[in-house]
Amino acid sequence: MSASSDVGHHAQRQARWHYGEAAFWLIVLACGFLFPNRYLIMTDILRLALFAMSLDLILGYAGIVSLGHAAFFGVGAYAAGLLALHGIVNEPVLALVVAGLAAMVLGFATSFLVIRGVDLTRLMVTLGIALLLEALAERFSAITGGTDGLQGIEMQPIFGEIPFDMFGKAGFFYSLAVLFLLFLLARRVVHSPFGLSLRAIKNNPLRAAAIGIPVNRRLIAIYTLAAFYAGIAGALFTQTTAIASLDVFAFERSADLMLVLVIGGTGYLYGGLIGAVLFRMLQELFSTITPQYWQFWIGLVLVVIVLVGRQRLHRWALYVPNLVIKQIAGCKAVVAVPESDA
Amino acid sequence: MTIALETQNLEKQFGGLRVTRDLSLKIEQGARHALIGPNGAGKTTVINQLTGVLKPNSGRILLEGQDITDLAVHKRVLRGLSRTFQINQLYPDLTPLETIGLAVSERLGHGGDWWRRMGTRRDVNGEIADLLARFHLLDVMNEQTVTLPYGKQRLLEIAVAIAAKPRVLLLDEPAAGVPESERHDILAVVGSLPRDVTVLLIEHDMDLVFSFADRISVLVSGALLTEGPPDQVARDPQVKAVYLGEEAINV
Numbered sequence: 315m316s317a318s319s320d321v322g323h324h325a326q327r328q329a330r331w332h333y334g335e336a337a338f339w340l341i342v343l344a345c346g347f348l349f350p351n352r353y354l355i356m357t358d359i360l361r362l363a364l365f366a367m368s369l370d371l372i373l374g375y376a377g378i379v380s381l382g383h384a385a386f387f388g389v390g391a392y393a394a395g396l397l398a399l400h401g402i403v404n405e406p407v408l409a410l411v412v413a414g415l416a417a418m419v420l421g422f423a424t425s426f427l428v429i430r431g432v433d434l435t436r437l438m439v440t441l442g443i444a445l446l447l448e449a450l451a452e453r454f455s456a457i458t459g460g461t462d463g464l465q466g467i468e469m470q471p472i473f474g475e476i477p478f479d480m481f482g483k484a485g486f487f488y489s490l491a492v493l494f495l496l497f498l499l500a501r502r503v504v505h506s507p508f509g510l511s512l513r514a515i516k517n518n519p520l521r522a523a524a525i526g527i528p529v530n531r532r533l534i535a536i537y538t539l540a541a542f543y544a545g546i547a548g549a550l551f552t553q554t555t556a557i558a559s560l561d562v563f564a565f566e567r568s569a570d571l572m573l574v575l576v577i578g579g580t581g582y583l584y585g586g587l588i589g590a591v592l593f594r595m596l597q598e599l600f601s602t603i604t605p606q607y608w609q610f611w612i613g614l615v616l617v618v619i620v621l622v623g624r625q626r627l628h629r630w631a632l633y634v635p636n637l638v639i640k641q642i643a644g645c646k647a648v649v650a651v652p653e654s655d656a
Numbered sequence: 657m658t659i660a661l662e663t664q665n666l667e668k669q670f671g672g673l674r675v676t677r678d679l680s681l682k683i684e685q686g687a688r689h690a691l692i693g694p695n696g697a698g699k700t701t702v703i704n705q706l707t708g709v710l711k712p713n714s715g716r717i718l719l720e721g722q723d724i725t726d727l728a729v730h731k732r733v734l735r736g737l738s739r740t741f742q743i744n745q746l747y748p749d750l751t752p753l754e755t756i757g758l759a760v761s762e763r764l765g766h767g768g769d770w771w772r773r774m775g776t777r778r779d780v781n782g783e784i785a786d787l788l789a790r791f792h793l794l795d796v797m798n799e800q801t802v803t804l805p806y807g808k809q810r811l812l813e814i815a816v817a818i819a820a821k822p823r824v825l826l827l828d829e830p831a832a833g834v835p836e837s838e839r840h841d842i843l844a845v846v847g848s849l850p851r852d853v854t855v856l857l858i859e860h861d862m863d864l865v866f867s868f869a870d871r872i873s874v875l876v877s878g879a880l881l882t883e884g885p886p887d888q889v890a891r892d893p894q895v896k897a898v899y900l901g902e903e904a905i906n907v
Contacts, residue, residue: 508767
């Protein structure tokens with residue numbers, strides 16, 4: 315019996331909350347009060363973080379590569395825009411969920427194309443679907459506004475109480491709340507038997523089937539969930555900026571997302587969040603130094619990360635904090651970033 | 657005697673190459689059946705058809721009298737047909753605890769739980785603990801599989817197959833590549849499998865085959881050469897010719 319409870323204890327090891335995690339979220343919350351004139355960029359980072367978390371669910375946990383994740387972002391964005399523009403669903407939270415569900419339906423429908431084939435096929439299929447949607451949105455301009463995008467969106471107050479202000483304060487805290495709730499859900503999912511089976515599929519699909527895991531069904535489920543997340547991120551985009559234009563489907567958006575995960579790391583949920591912060595900060599930094607050629611430096615950073623390896627970079631970055639902890643607490647270093655192959 | 661696993665006129669071709677030729681096997685309930693044959697005889701191809709990784713061109717596969725020829729891999733596992741792999745097929749990033757936990761969860765129908773955390777079900781935990789103990793894996797249960805010594809990985813390979821509580825277990829060269837010092841653990845584990853589990857052993861190592869099996873089928877070029885109890889097979893001049901021939905080539 316003791317061995318059994320021991321097993322239970324160890325099995326939940328990764329699912330337990332760490333101090334570092336609590337600190338992370340407190341810092342994010344504090345940012346909302348510390349930088350009152352930076353709400354717009356911070357909201358942008360939160361949206362990107364949610365979007366990246368969505369990709370991490372399929373890439374980091376299930377091993378599905380995608381170069382067209384913007385498809386779901388775009389559907390969520392246009393759905394939220396249309397719902398608000400035509401007054402179909404006026405309450406933003408409800409509209410957010412409806413927009414997420416719209417993306418989810420698309421995710422479910424296209425998952426059958428994506429689960430077939432291997433990495434290269436998946437890259438092409440996902441890329442193709444996003445391009446297809448972008449073209450469709452342009453073609454049916456009567457609905458989408460074509461190249462002009464949806465204009466004149468007016469957002470109603472959240473829960474009928476909290477209006478979106480022009481400084482973006484409400485938008486920031488609204489986005490943060492959504493991100494945190496969806497993070498909690500994702501955290502729950504990845505530490506469940508379902509989440510573990512995804513990691514097994516990523517590691518070795520042959521063996522996964524050989525222990526009785528219905529591989530395709532699990533992949534469809536997570537792909538659909540990820541589409542929901544991406545749809546929500548897209549809807550947040552429309553709701554907090556009051557615009558939806560064709561670039562929500564753009565290839566650059568999907569590609570940037572890959573970069574975010576390469577910077578932040580995959581397979582531990584925080585990769586997307588940390589990656590989003592670093593990516594936007596690097597982008598800001600490089601574009602102030604050299605407005606024309608900032609992409610050169612982003613590219614250079616990527617090459618360095620991939621060549622040196624994130625694990626080694628983390629070890630270097632955490633060397634000093636760990637040394638301090640070792641000296642003060644006298645225990646083994648606890649500040650470490652769980653690692654998975656990107 | 658009831659038949660646990662049966663193939664009827666199984667036929668598999670890769671292009672023009674017939675790798676399984678009209679193979680009809682009957683494996684009795686509770687048997688310790690060995691499938692032997694020289695390199696390239698098509699033993700692993702047979703296993704892959706039995707487990708559903710490969711589809712036969714024609715012929716049928718019956719598990720406890722039911723046709724499973726067209727069943728998906730994971731559904732055969734849930735019906736009680738489990739296997740180990742000749743070369744370890746494990747999850748490098750996962751720990752033995754997680755690996756076995758997954759197999760147990762799937763069998764008990766909790767594998768799709770997305771809300772409940774891993775490790776909160778007492779029945780699952782109990783079974784994981786039993787299996788870890790039985791296969792000498794308790795001390796390494798939290799280590800990443802990729803870092804384990806080969807012998808431990810081999811044990812985990814068998815433990816995962818057993819976690820599915822199979823009624824028919826296919827062992828594909830269980831002792832392959834294991835250093836002499838760690839062989840004993842594996843042979844002991846294989847020897848102590850419960851009698852109600854039917855075992856089909858695919859093996860190269862003749863010592864292991866003759867100490868373990870109570871019935872032997874000899875496969876040559878994808879076709880059944882002969883079948884019978886070990887002493888009869890050992891005396892069979894055709895079998896001798898095949899193995900002597902092979903040795904002559906090896907030398």
